[in-house]
Amino acid sequence: MPLSEFDIIAKYFGSRSARSDVSLGIGDDAAILNVPAGRKLVLAMDTVVEGVHFPSGTPAQDVGHRALAVNLSDLAAMGAEPSWMSLSLSLPEADETWLEQFARGLFALADAHKVALIGGDTVRGPLVVTIQVGGWIEPDHYLLRSGARAGDGLYVSGVPGEAAAGLALIRAHAAADRSAQHLKSRFLRPEPRVALGRALRTIASAAMDVSDGLLADLEKLCAASGCGARVQVEALPRSPAMQARFDEPTCLRYALTGGDDYELLFTVTPANEAALHAGTLAGVEVARIGTITAEPGVRCFRGDQELVLERSGYDHFALR
Amino acid sequence: MPLSEFDIIAKYFGSRSARSDVSLGIGDDAAILNVPAGRKLVLAMDTVVEGVHFPSGTPAQDVGHRALAVNLSDLAAMGAEPSWMSLSLSLPEADETWLEQFARGLFALADAHKVALIGGDTVRGPLVVTIQVGGWIEPDHYLLRSGARAGDGLYVSGVPGEAAAGLALIRAHAAADRSAQHLKSRFLRPEPRVALGRALRTIASAAMDVSDGLLADLEKLCAASGCGARVQVEALPRSPAMQARFDEPTCLRYALTGGDDYELLFTVTPANEAALHAGTLAGVEVARIGTITAEPGVRCFRGDQELVLERSGYDHFALR
Numbered sequence: 001m002p003l004s005e006f007d008i009i010a011k012y013f014g015s016r017s018a019r020s021d022v023s024l025g026i027g028d029d030a031a032i033l034n035v036p037a038g039r040k041l042v043l044a045m046d047t048v049v050e051g052v053h054f055p056s057g058t059p060a061q062d063v064g065h066r067a068l069a070v071n072l073s074d075l076a077a078m079g080a081e082p083s084w085m086s087l088s089l090s091l092p093e094a095d096e097t098w099l100e101q102f103a104r105g106l107f108a109l110a111d112a113h114k115v116a117l118i119g120g121d122t123v124r125g126p127l128v129v130t131i132q133v134g135g136w137i138e139p140d141h142y143l144l145r146s147g148a149r150a151g152d153g154l155y156v157s158g159v160p161g162e163a164a165a166g167l168a169l170i171r172a173h174a175a176a177d178r179s180a181q182h183l184k185s186r187f188l189r190p191e192p193r194v195a196l197g198r199a200l201r202t203i204a205s206a207a208m209d210v211s212d213g214l215l216a217d218l219e220k221l222c223a224a225s226g227c228g229a230r231v232q233v234e235a236l237p238r239s240p241a242m243q244a245r246f247d248e249p250t251c252l253r254y255a256l257t258g259g260d261d262y263e264l265l266f267t268v269t270p271a272n273e274a275a276l277h278a279g280t281l282a283g284v285e286v287a288r289i290g291t292i293t294a295e296p297g298v299r300c301f302r303g304d305q306e307l308v309l310e311r312s313g314y315d316h317f318a319l320r
Numbered sequence: 321m322p323l324s325e326f327d328i329i330a331k332y333f334g335s336r337s338a339r340s341d342v343s344l345g346i347g348d349d350a351a352i353l354n355v356p357a358g359r360k361l362v363l364a365m366d367t368v369v370e371g372v373h374f375p376s377g378t379p380a381q382d383v384g385h386r387a388l389a390v391n392l393s394d395l396a397a398m399g400a401e402p403s404w405m406s407l408s409l410s411l412p413e414a415d416e417t418w419l420e421q422f423a424r425g426l427f428a429l430a431d432a433h434k435v436a437l438i439g440g441d442t443v444r445g446p447l448v449v450t451i452q453v454g455g456w457i458e459p460d461h462y463l464l465r466s467g468a469r470a471g472d473g474l475y476v477s478g479v480p481g482e483a484a485a486g487l488a489l490i491r492a493h494a495a496a497d498r499s500a501q502h503l504k505s506r507f508l509r510p511e512p513r514v515a516l517g518r519a520l521r522t523i524a525s526a527a528m529d530v531s532d533g534l535l536a537d538l539e540k541l542c543a544a545s546g547c548g549a550r551v552q553v554e555a556l557p558r559s560p561a562m563q564a565r566f567d568e569p570t571c572l573r574y575a576l577t578g579g580d581d582y583e584l585l586f587t588v589t590p591a592n593e594a595a596l597h598a599g600t601l602a603g604v605e606v607a608r609i610g611t612i613t614a615e616p617g618v619r620c621f622r623g624d625q626e627l628v629l630e631r632s633g634y635d636h637f638a639l640r
Contacts (some may be wrong), residue, residue, distance in 0.1 A: 023360055027544070028466075030364040030397070032457065033361040033362075033363065039353060043406060043439060044350040044440055045440045047441040047445075049445035052444055053443070078352070084363075086452055087565070119451070123369055125371075130408040132452040133363060139573075144348055208348075208349050209349055213487055317592045
């Protein structure tokens with residue numbers, strides 16, 4: 001006998017984490033949350049579709065991790081503290097092994113960030129996962145895309161490009177040496193930079209997460225801020241794993257245009273840059289990769305030599 | 321050239337309604353909401369899949385209306401005041417006619433309830449719509465499934481069964497006389513009982529919305545409340561439209577087991593029943609269809625004669 005929706009929720013998605021802000025969790029028509037005093041509510045929603053955002057056959061544990069990670073990354077980019085999530089899970093059949101693994105990946109990350117599942121929907125359909133995450137933020141300190149000003153330093157966390165390199169290896173069914181394993185896991189199990197985002201609230205002038213590629217997202221940040229940027233490609237973090245598997249131009253292409261990194265791209269006023277000189281913040285490496293310019297547009301340089309790149313950001317409807 | 325995700329959002333889903341509780345709407349990594357003083361946050365999320373929750377070829381305007389209506393219905397069942405929604409729209413191609421009609425249906429209902437679209441995701445994939453709605457509620461007056469007690473009156477709004485009858489006519493491609501039009505629209509364009517839910521906050525002892533069928537949902541309400549119920553079928557609201565198209569046993573089956581009505585099922589203490597004797601509340605007809613019993617289980621009677629019914633609620637994973 002197939003599992004009912006009720007069985008699935010009870011067995012795999014029952015209430016787990018107790019949070020004082022969750023007044024009423026799963027089980028009624030809706031959930032009820034207590035909003036902490038003096039906080040605003042921050043909300044992000046992202047959807048991942050099998051065969052579009054991750055290859056068919058991706059391990060369920062990774063699907064669960066990644067579906068939440070891409071959402072937490074949006075909250076990280078605001079500097080918010082995550083609190084709760086709603087889960088919409090459309091799947092073709094009630095496959096218990098798949099569900100158990102999906103829940104394992106989802107909750108491992110949720111528990112690490114103390115995020116409570118407070119509701120959602122489980123339906124029969126193609127494999128599509130939508131998560132809404134909510135969190136709280138101090139009204140006077142949060143991060144927008146629009147705060148960058150000419151002269152600010154431009155920074156990125158982690159090693160951009162590795163996720164795109166990992167996806168290329170997954171698609172090519174590449175042999176799983178150590179470099180390949182590292183790159184693949186960067187695509188399948190991105191680490192949302194929540195602690196970094198919290199730390200940046202009082203340091204950064206603007207921030208966003210890198211989901212569509214460094215340059216494409218930088219263009220969005222610059223457009224929102226009414227400025228431009230100059231990127232020094234020699235300052236991009238080097239990836240030994242990428243260099244072990246790809247030639248130099250390919251590495252550069254992944255670093256500048258590969259999507260799915262879920263690192264933070266942020267700007268810092270000259271006065272605040274001293275706080276970052278050590279190169280790590282909240283346990284994450286951050287690299288200064290350029291500066292914000294008054295002149296609009298994003299330009300890339302190697303030393304003083306401007307690079308002209310063919311590139312396009314990831315667009316979900318530009319069928320490729 | 322196909323529309324980009326950015327174009328779609330800008331053209332069809334740009335910020336429209338100004339609400340004082342929306343601090344930051346569409347366009348950054350996440351949205352920010354101001355929580356009204358002294359309110360709790362209420363959240364519901366529902367997903368509709370083409371071919372599962374609505375037939376392929378359903379007009380896009382109805383898909384937009386219905387996807388929001390089923391969510392607002394959950395908030396209505398709590399007695400909450402809706403405020404905002406996030407929309408995840410997975411669709412196979414950027415069909416402008418479809419998008420324009422979908423947005424028209426969605427926003428007509430959203431505007432009627434002053435609900436602001438504050439974010440979401442637009443992706444390429446099978447036609448799946450997930451909406452998260454959020455709203456506010458007074459901490460001391462809201463409606464749960466668990467508050468019914470023996471002796472309470474049992475009520476339902478509207479005319480249960482008409483939506484299921486309408487879906488049957490849609491599936492049968494039935495001729496569109498006036499009765500059929502009425503029934504089909506009850507499936508395609510359910511009216512969430514938000515005003516009724518608000519009015520019931522201080523009157524009802526328990527409430528839920530009817531999505532899986534009257535008896536199946538009543539069983540859930542009784543289980544949550546630790547009680548049972550006795551339904552008098554002769555007290556069910558009569559539907560001239562159903563009676564014009566279906567025989568009496570079929571009408572009764574739709575009324576008791578048909579899903580998708582999105583009416584409110586609620587219970588009222590004897591002391592509060594006087595407030596309901598007029599038969600309408602917040603402009604909606606409400607009918608007293610039975611009583612809550614101490615003995616567990618839901619039983620149906622015609623007069624003093626117990627009816628034994630074959631029935632099952634809608635279950636998304638019990639493949640039929």
